Amino acid sequence: MVSQPLVEVVDVIKSFKDVKAVNGLSFSVREGQFLALLGPNGAGKTTMVEMIEGIQFPDKGDIIIDGKTWHNHEEEIHRIIGLSLQETRFTDKLNVRETLSLFASFYGLGRDRVEEVINLVNLDEKRKSYVVNLSGGQRQRLALGIALLNNPKILLLDEPTTGLDPTARREVWSILKKLKKEANTSLILTTHYMEEAEQLCDYIIIIDHGKILKEGTLDQLLITERGKKILEFTLKEEGIKPEAFPDNNSFNVQWDMDKQKGNLELIKFESQLPKFLNYLHTCGLTLENMEIRKLSLDDLFIDLTGRHIHENE
Amino acid sequence: MKMNKKYSQLGQLLISHFKEIIREPGIIFWGIVFPILMSLGLGIAFTQKQEVIRKVAVLETNDSAVLDSLLIIYMSDYADTNRMMTIENMQTGNTSFEFIPMNWHDALIALKRGVVNIIIAENDGKIEYRFDPLNPDAQLSYTKLNKYFITGTPVIIENTQNIQPLTLKGTRYIDFLIPGLLAMGIMMSTMWGLSYGMIEKRSKKLLRRMVATPMKKSYFLISIMTVRMTMNFIEAVLLIVFAWLVFDITIQGSIPALLAIFIAGNVGFAGLAFFISCRTAKTEIGNGLINVVVMPMMILSGIFFSYHNFPDSLIPYLRTLPLTMVADGMRSIFIEGAGFDQIVTPVAILMIGGTIFFSFGLRFFRWY
Numbered sequence: 001m002v003s004q005p006l007v008e009v010v011d012v013i014k015s016f017k018d019v020k021a022v023n024g025l026s027f028s029v030r031e032g033q034f035l036a037l038l039g040p041n042g043a044g045k046t047t048m049v050e051m052i053e054g055i056q057f058p059d060k061g062d063i064i065i066d067g068k069t070w071h072n073h074e075e076e077i078h079r080i081i082g083l084s085l086q087e088t089r090f091t092d093k094l095n096v097r098e099t100l101s102l103f104a105s106f107y108g109l110g111r112d113r114v115e116e117v118i119n120l121v122n123l124d125e126k127r128k129s130y131v132v133n134l135s136g137g138q139r140q141r142l143a144l145g146i147a148l149l150n151n152p153k154i155l156l157l158d159e160p161t162t163g164l165d166p167t168a169r170r171e172v173w174s175i176l177k178k179l180k181k182e183a184n185t186s187l188i189l190t191t192h193y194m195e196e197a198e199q200l201c202d203y204i205i206i207i208d209h210g211k212i213l214k215e216g217t218l219d220q221l222l223i224t225e226r227g228k229k230i231l232e233f234t235l236k237e238e239g240i241k242p243e244a245f246p247d248n249n250s251f252n253v254q255w256d257m258d259k260q261k262g263n264l265e266l267i268k269f270e271s272q273l274p275k276f277l278n279y280l281h282t283c284g285l286t287l288e289n290m291e292i293r294k295l296s297l298d299d300l301f302i303d304l305t306g307r308h309i310h311e312n313e
Numbered sequence: 314m315k316m317n318k319k320y321s322q323l324g325q326l327l328i329s330h331f332k333e334i335i336r337e338p339g340i341i342f343w344g345i346v347f348p349i350l351m352s353l354g355l356g357i358a359f360t361q362k363q364e365v366i367r368k369v370a371v372l373e374t375n376d377s378a379v380l381d382s383l384l385i386i387y388m389s390d391y392a393d394t395n396r397m398m399t400i401e402n403m404q405t406g407n408t409s410f411e412f413i414p415m416n417w418h419d420a421l422i423a424l425k426r427g428v429v430n431i432i433i434a435e436n437d438g439k440i441e442y443r444f445d446p447l448n449p450d451a452q453l454s455y456t457k458l459n460k461y462f463i464t465g466t467p468v469i470i471e472n473t474q475n476i477q478p479l480t481l482k483g484t485r486y487i488d489f490l491i492p493g494l495l496a497m498g499i500m501m502s503t504m505w506g507l508s509y510g511m512i513e514k515r516s517k518k519l520l521r522r523m524v525a526t527p528m529k530k531s532y533f534l535i536s537i538m539t540v541r542m543t544m545n546f547i548e549a550v551l552l553i554v555f556a557w558l559v560f561d562i563t564i565q566g567s568i569p570a571l572l573a574i575f576i577a578g579n580v581g582f583a584g585l586a587f588f589i590s591c592r593t594a595k596t597e598i599g600n601g602l603i604n605v606v607v608m609p610m611m612i613l614s615g616i617f618f619s620y621h622n623f624p625d626s627l628i629p630y631l632r633t634l635p636l637t638m639v640a641d642g643m644r645s646i647f648i649e650g651a652g653f654d655q656i657v658t659p660v661a662i663l664m665i666g667g668t669i670f671f672s673f674g675l676r677f678f679r680w681y
């Protein structure tokens with residue numbers, strides 16, 4: 001059975017003064033599908049999900065949620081979506097249980113559901129703590145708990161793990177993975193983290209400047225590049241300039257002068273590698289360190305945009 | 314069967330807003346403790362008039378003996394080290410003048426700082442006074458000094474049988490002050506509690522998170538205002554009880570009328586508070602807006618001192634300020650024994666004004 005998409009976004013455009021925040025995005029999400037919107041700062045991720053959430057409104061284009069538009073169906077759509085905004089600070093002096101109870105009341109839910117959710121997001125020990133005293137990770141889990149209260153058909157999470165340390169991030173991931181296994185929820189997730197998209201999502205859309213750069217499943221995204229490996233290396237010599245590695249037919253080195261680090265794409269490394277090593281030898285350069293790894297989304301992103309997703313890393 | 318009681322939306326909103334307020338120690342302090350301390354401080358400062366000491370700067374000239382001898386002529390005690398002159402008065406309390414020798418520079422500084430309000434010097438064998446003619450207190454010093462220097466009586470007993478001190482309830486400063494403090498409390502708590510609270514919720518993105526649920530917006534507004542009004546009521550009752558216990562203050566007029574003006578004041582200020590907080594998400598801007606509304610009224614509405622000190626031409630305008638309406642209304646009930654008839658107009662204006670501001674606020678309200 002081919003299920004009708006739960007969320008359909010068609011040619012959506014949204015501008016702010018001189019910025020086209022979202023510039024003609026189209027995609028759809030099916031039941032149970034986990035979708036990642038991946039992009040750097042200012043790509044338009046928040047603007048896009050807030051339009052789906054009914055918080056912002058598109059200048060052009062349509063957003064259809066479970067066959068309905070926001071116009072005239074506010075109440076119904078609110079009941080089937082759950083969301084966490086990029087940054088919400090809940091009332092400082094309410095504790096975890098009270099905050100969840102307040103939001104539960106909006107959906108006509110009771111104490112049992114609040115207890116279930118506290119359990120689900122692992123906040124049992126913190127149920128009586130004021131929000132102001134929670135750690136960053138605990139606050140994100142509270143926000144996630146609030147998003148899950150009404151057992152939403154569609155969950156929208158805007159950067160749920162930004163600013164968390166790896167352990168806290170993994171905790172959020174495991175809650176979402178569990179949800180994927182046990183519930184029939186669809187997820188739209190925005191993130192800067194390639195790993196997050198890889199770990200959680202079936203379908204990935206890379207956006208920048210409000211446009212789709214590339215989309216597909218993880219395999220589809222990397223398929224054209226299948227077999228490619230990346231060699232990263234550093235040299236013992238200092239102050240090497242990119243000119244040290246002129247273009248040639250056998251290999252193509254990208255040399256980062258600031259970091260004094262180079263990398264090259266290897267397609268057939270049996271033949272390319274000896275040539276590269278030989279070249280270093282003839283130039284009198286000595287390898288300090290080298291590492292060969294698989295191609296990642298990160299490399300794809302650099303390929304597509306010419307920059308890292310984390311501009312300042 | 315498993316019990317799973319559903320939470321009521323309005324109930325949860327009321328409880329949450331209430332907890333949010335009572336768990337913030339600052340709110341309790343500014344709303345309850347501070348007005349009580351203020352009434353205590355001001356009440357005591359202005360009721361217990363025993364000995365008033367007025368300090369007078371005496372200019373030291375090259376020939377300071379001249380002034381000294383001049384003063385000695387008039388005052389037998391002056392030669393004593395304490396350099397005091399006392400005017401005894403059974404009715405109005407004693408007044409003492411303390412003469413402090415200073416040079417011109419120090420005398421001016423003392424005057425600027427308010428340590429003294431009059432400077433006397435000797436000129437050609439006569440006493441010369443220097444003071445700010447616009448300062449009524451300095452004028453009083455001058456009148457008294459001048460009078461007793463002329464008569465030259467060394468020990469002065471004022472015999473003012475024609476003065477009948479008013480210590481009747483309702484005529485004391487504290488009787489004037491308490492209704493003013495009540496009115497001010499309504500304004501401050503509503504403006505800060507409601508406006509600032511709303512703007513803060515918007516700036517924390519909590520407001521937009523809440524409206525992204527099936528929450529009824531009207532319930533949100535009803536709950537936040539109900540909680541604020543209840544707190545205002547508690548604050549007011551505590552202040553009245555305190556003033557009754559400590560200063561024996563009484564409500565001479567109609568209590569239902571007092572309740573009416575209290576509610577009208579709440580509605581008026583809630584409308585205003587809602588209006589100024591309807592758009593901005595920046596707490597700094599909120600701060601500024603609230604101060605723009607609150608500060609002028611604090612000064613002009615005659616909370617601490619009667620606005621009749623302002624020029625007569627201004628008074629009709631001052632009376633149109635909402636805080637003036639509430640304060641005057643409350644005063645008329647507390648100390649003039651007024652009933653409903655006397656407060657109908659301000660109550661109506663406050664209610665209607667509040668409703669108009671509220672509707673405009675709602676019209677432009679930014680939930681997101």
Ligand SMILES: Nc1ncnc2c1ncn2[C@@H]1O[C@H](COP(=O)(O)OP(=O)(O)OP(=O)(O)O)[C@@H](O)[C@H]1O
Binds near residue numbers: 039046
């Ligand atoms: N309310 C607004 N007014 C003006 N410009 C805005 C507004 N909201 C977003 N923008 C602009 O639109 C663009 C997209 O912003 P958006 O917040 O959607 O990016 P994002 O992908 O979520 O970024 P981040 O990863 O930093 O959260 C940015 O250039 C931003 O400056």
Ligand SMILES: [Mg+2]
Binds near residue numbers: 046047158159
């Ligand atoms: Mg964002």
